[in-house]
Amino acid sequence: MPTVRRIAHEFLERQGMTTIFGNPGSNELPFLAGLPSSFRYVLGLHEGVVVGMADGYAQATGRPVLVNLHAAAGSGNAMGALTNAVYSRSPLVLTAGQQVRSAIGPEAMLANVDAPQLMRPLVGWSGEPSCAADVPRSLAQAVFEAELRRRPSYLSVPYDDWGAELDGNAALTLDRSVRWGLAPDEEQLRSLAEAVGAARDPVLVLGADLDTAGLFDRVVALAEHRELPVWVAPSPHRLPFPNRHRLFRGVLPAGIGAVSAALTGHDLVLVLGAPVFRYHQHIPGPYLPEGARLIQVTDDAGAAARAPMGQALVADPAPVLEALLDRLPAREPAQGPRYVPNPEPATGGGALHPEQVFAALRETQSPDTCYVVESTSTSSAWWRQMDLRRAGSYFFPAAGGLGFGLPAAVGMAMGLPGRPVVAVVGDGSANYGITALWTAARYEVPVTFVILRNGTYGALRWFGSLLGTPDVPGTEIPGMDFTALAAGYGVPATAVTGLAELHDRLKAAAAGPRLIQVDTCPTSPE
Structure with a gap:
């Protein structure tokens, strides 16, 4: 009969999750024992660094990545770096070793007390299997939750579970798949295209999610198709548009009043793939300039729900981009080069600027x-x-x-x-x-x-x-x-x-x- 460890390893291999970033402790050793040769374990010397490396790897590959942490202490060390992974929407799957089941209640050394609560509210989902037989299903859920929510998930596993033998039902986990689909309907696309087409002076505000989704070139195509000025949403963690392009206006400042001032004169603000907005400095003022309307398109339902103003369409931005390109006529491009030259660099006194x-x-x-x-x-x-x-x-x-x-x-x-x-x-x-x-x-x-x-x-x-x-x-x-x-x-x-x-x-x-x-x-x- 297969063990929990064997099923878990095979499931991860089938999911393509064979690179593990970790810093192990005693509770994690039973999971790592017998790791197949196809796996690569990348050791970091501190859990914050481990999560940072995994975050970079996940953003580079666009795929879920397994992170191996040590109980409560290692999980706590990782939490600072985890905040970045949450807002970059990186699908990290954090696993942490737990004490043997009989030692959790008495709070033996290295017991992770109430483990699922530890990483909340940062992670999108957290859990601990109800029994050894539930480990493969729980691991699969952690992977799929990270993919579907585009947010890290967290799974605590008692280390005596890994050697437990399983019946035939456990193998059904190996063939599981979960797919995400969120396409806008015809009426939503028609209404959006009409709003953009009727606007006197529309402006695009673009977010990092567009680069994550591989839409960099399509966004450039839309901006050029309609001759739309482009701002990048405040505090970007990725760049969704060429920063020396003639239509690029810069990165929006991260204060309420400052954003409103930057968008003055535009009657429609179309926000694609970004929250509205990630403010930082407290600069009071109106959310939008007078006479402006904001429409947000994002596949992040949470970002749509918490926005303080505007209309939101929760949808995959890709078909929205294609619909706007197809339904709106092209505008005559402005004269001049596509890219503007960089200014001469400033110089420093006594050290390089x-x-x-x-x-x-x-x-x-x-x-x-x-x-x-x-x-x-x-x-x-x-x-x-x-x-x-x-x-x-x-x-x-x-x-x-x-x-x-x-x-x-x-x-x-x-x-x-x-x-x-x-x-x-x-x-x-x-x-x-x-x-x-x-x-x-x-x-x-x-x-x-x-x-x-x-x-x-x-x-x-x-x-x-x-x-x-x-x-x-x-x-x-x-x-x-x-x-x-x-x-x-x-x-x-x-x-x-x-x-x-x-x-x-x-x-x-x-x-x-x-x-x-x-x-x-x-x-x-x-």
């Missing part, structure tokens, strides 16, 4: 490079100097949780073999996920890590000025040597201070991971 670093990346890296960015204080400089024209070119921590950049770049490179991956990370952010360097070295992952060192928490200094609190402690972090840290983890590293040397380092080929520390002057996000 971040714009100089980003211009150097643009000038030296392949156009198909995938950038994982975690440098909040340099966002304005980033969008001024980069020229990103391909899908899947930009990734950012979706919830703003620090510690995403280094590990996500490792997972991204594992999920995108053959595509260059560069992590651009501030010195403050880098410390939250620094152990990802060990995994990059251990598995020879070809990532270029660019650390911008300015000795401050730059975003905090900027917020201090916004909030009228410029004199708070804890915003200075001088004296860190990331080349020494990288060497300790086994990653070759160099420190550069000049622009010519930076160009030379970036142009040099590297087979495995490498780290470049660049001293930069402090800047603000705007």
Whole structure:
């Protein structure tokens, strides 16, 4: 008779989930025993890094990814990174080892008390099997819940369950499949096309979900077809539109009043694949400019339900895009080049300006490079100097949780073999996920890590000025040597201070991971 472990391994293999990111403890060893040779276990040295790597891998592949955590302590360590995976809508399947069943009630060491509650409300679903025979079904549910909800799920499994023998019913789990379909009907498409066609001055606001769904090129086609100006929704974790395209207007600011001001003059705001909106700074004001109407199209029912204004259509954006392209006549394109040139980079005093670093990346890296960015204080400089024209070119921590950049770049490179991956990370952010360097070295992952060192928490200094609190402690972090840290983890590293040397380092080929520390002057996000 098959064991729970054997059925679980075979189910995961059939689902294509043979790469596992984890940091195991004693409760997890019975699940990992006898892992088939087709599986790859990627070890991270901290659970936050493990989830960050899995998040990057899931976004790169578009597929569910298994994460192996240790009981309550390991799950707790992972929760900060999990917030990013929730808002990037990454289908992570988190499994955690539980004490043997007889030890849970007495709360023996490493018992995960009330395990399904631990990760709520972050995960979309969490559970613990009612008995050993229920483990295969519960594991399948965790996978399908993550896929259907596009949100991480969590499963706690007592470790004495894995060796239990099962009857013939357990094998039925192996052939299970669940599919998602959410197509708009004819009346919904007709009404939307009429609204866009009748608008005097419509504008597109695009979200990261469009890039996730592989709709980057179709969105460009729609914008050009109707000559629609394009904003990207606030706080994007992916880029759904080329940022130097002549129709690109920028990334919307993350304050209520500021968004309204940016959209002034438009009578229709069509939001595709984004929440309405992910505000950050508290900038009061009207949600929309006077005379404007908002229509949101998203396949995220929660995002549609919680929006404070507008009409929402919960549907797959793909057929909506095609319907608008088919039903609306093309407009005469404006004269001029399709892409606008980048401005000359600003210069710094005593250290390189971040714009100089980003211009150097643009000038030296392949156009198909995938950038994982975690440098909040340099966002304005980033969008001024980069020229990103391909899908899947930009990734950012979706919830703003620090510690995403280094590990996500490792997972991204594992999920995108053959595509260059560069992590651009501030010195403050880098410390939250620094152990990802060990995994990059251990598995020879070809990532270029660019650390911008300015000795401050730059975003905090900027917020201090916004909030009228410029004199708070804890915003200075001088004296860190990331080349020494990288060497300790086994990653070759160099420190550069000049622009010519930076160009030379970036142009040099590297087979495995490498780290470049660049001293930069402090800047603000705007």
